[in-house]
Amino acid sequence: MQDASVTELPFDEVFTLPVRQLVEANAPLTLVASPNSPSGNRAMNDALAELAEGLDGLLAVDEAYVDFATDSALDLVGQHDNVVIVRTLSKSHGLAGLRLGFAIGSAELIAALSKVKDSYNVDAIASRVGAAAIRDTAHTRSVVDRVRTSRARLATGLESIGFRVWPSDANFLLTRPPDGAAGMIYRQLKTAGILVRYFDTPELSDKLRITVGTDAQNDRLLEALGVRQEP
């Protein structure tokens, strides 16, 4: 909408945030997804702090998946006026249909955002459902605990048949099947009614992003991949 030009800076092969290059680019708005999709890893807070220091503009950290991680960038908001964290209720809160997210930043920064936002951009029902969901930390905790437990179990199952599994701070796993036959496995699973994400790009075409489902769903996936299930 603003006709802004976009500069994309790639991760290295272990998905490290390219802090130096981002500081050099010094964009008016720098966007970092952390945990990132499809890699599943978080940017370290030291790296984000260094980035916030080095930038003249705004650093927006998209923490859509952060509840599945062990740490967040929340502390940076108090320490850096140019950091804004955006989150969503679509993931750990299970409310994707609500289309609701929120931002965390310094009072000054939020006041500036309020100035340009639409007057009534969230309806009365969504704002109350959203507030109730955010307050219901017990429910969120139980969802997150279940996903983390299933994630570990799924990773073990996939590793048992030779998949490489990257460490994940999200509700999905980035994996590399044996021989990198990701495209073929993606199509086979699809035929079996199991959908995983396949990205046909040079960096990702040998990998699959697998969302952590229920234990029953995960078992079905592992079975389709040939893992022998315990009786």
Place this chain on the structure above:
Amino acid sequence: MQDASVTELPFDEVFTLPVRQLVEANAPLTLVASPNSPSGNRAMNDALAELAEGLDGLLAVDEAYVDFATDSALDLVGQHDNVVIVRTLSKSHGLAGLRLGFAIGSAELIAALSKVKDSYNVDAIASRVGAAAIRDTAHTRSVVDRVRTSRARLATGLESIGFRVWPSDANFLLTRPPDGAAGMIYRQLKTAGILVRYFDTPELSDKLRITVGTDAQNDRLLEALGVRQEP
């Protein structure tokens, strides 16, 4: 957002749509509120049809208040490909908190709008509540009937103390108090806890826009204005 230039064309003193001037302006997008606020009157369908014919661009008719009127521009949609009607659930459906509206136009026009709209601009709850509200025509009819009856009664009361009352197709009345002392009456009513709309512009500063309330609210207004109530 589009850096478009805006041309405003005034009504005449009886709030007639300036069709000729609007056709001459021939804007890419012509916006007509009908029923209009604060005048309360509708544009005649003949005038809107003439306007749609004369324009190269789009004619958008904002029918936010149309359920309180006796006719709508709905037929024009089938007859003119460049007509789009926009409506809201905030008025006759009583769902202002839902922030939900909709557009009616030719399949081609709606397809073009869908192409540029945000993917998930209405949440799952709002879309279901909205659909239920639109289907519940009996409730809407009863709200509209009540407002129309109260509107007539309120108009009679105001006329009895010398207010001029314009014919209204909306849920409010445009009125002119005796001597045009609108600003003074607005402030007196505000002190009494009654809010009406006062517009401090050359055309409107002698008038008040009064929303039709419940009969009890309307009686309180009339009483504050000195109308003798029947016991």
